[in-house]
Amino acid sequence: MQSTLPYDEPRRRGRPPKDQSLPGAPRTRLVRAGMAVLTEKGFGAVGISEILSAAQMPKGSFYHYFDSKDAFGLTLIDAYADYFARKLERWFEDRERTPLQRFRDFIADARAGMARHDFRRGCLVGNLGQEMGALPEPFRDRLSGVFLDWEAQTAKCLKAAQAAGEIRKDADCNRLARFFWTGWEGAVLRAKLDRGPAALDEFAEGFLTLIQA
């Protein structure tokens, strides 16, 4: 699949995608619909018919594009990981902001993203991670790998903040990045459960208190 799949926002500018990744192409529509539905409900609770219905595609067309629901799930993880890595890159590389401001910007954007969907949709990787006890084993490495990637991007931003004097000098930024993602996934879970931003706000505030110089 294309690595420029849009998720919840207008398609980016740049090299024109191949046909199959045009927003209206069937496979892309399935992936977009899958991400929307699975960020809300997870993997196990969603049937192929619900995904087809969300994508406004006819019954029976799913297996024309994917060999199995599992294959579809792995594709969704990759698409979501890619979408999210670009999002992190966009925030963390914004040279007009200090590194710690960039990190705050990302948090504010993630919060706004949840609010936009009335705190119904969470994190695909968190949802599937929680369901791992009931998912095929190949999902595990893929999901772990996504967290490692996000943590590496975050650690880089935190190190830049440390170099700029915004974060305590004695902090281990790799550790802090892991701490952040561990707790942030818990906060997203809780925000969905409570249908409100309190857990996100309180976790972010606590984390920022912990790290600041």
Added chain:
Amino acid sequence: MQSTLPYDEPRRRGRPPKDQSLPGAPRTRLVRAGMAVLTEKGFGAVGISEILSAAQMPKGSFYHYFDSKDAFGLTLIDAYADYFARKLERWFEDRERTPLQRFRDFIADARAGMARHDFRRGCLVGNLGQEMGALPEPFRDRLSGVFLDWEAQTAKCLKAAQAAGEIRKDADCNRLARFFWTGWEGAVLRAKLDRGPAALDEFAEGFLTLIQA
């Protein structure tokens, strides 16, 4: 149901339970089996037949004890909440330890509990909270209520630690307790995904650093 249901440990001493809560009684066996299976796999992925099989009970016997899978789920939440509230009470009321030591003891016990099941089983409330987008609406208040209860018990222990000079004087212990449970659920999720204790250890260490005087 009885409020003294054992989960993963020997039955406590005290007033003898009614027949239906004896460890071998069918309804109790279903609840115990349900907690074991659902802490690993969540609600949506588990069918009634799997629960009956884990409880070593005959097909078709489920509806003799529960009206529906949903009613069973709500019973499990109550049983787990009760089991866990007693666990917290046991650790947090241990007068032979300082308050902060009690908090550490609880964390060590929770970690040992996950290790005992090879990091396959997590938190029932976290699992179902994550699945809330696909669960019946009455589950939401019940799950939120459990978190509020755990947070209140934890805040009380942290306040005692603060009074004993073990926690920063300016800390808001109610907020810290919420921060802890938000992040801890994320750590449990991650420990299950990684099948190891690293996320638990790192989150606990970060949190203890944050709060200590």
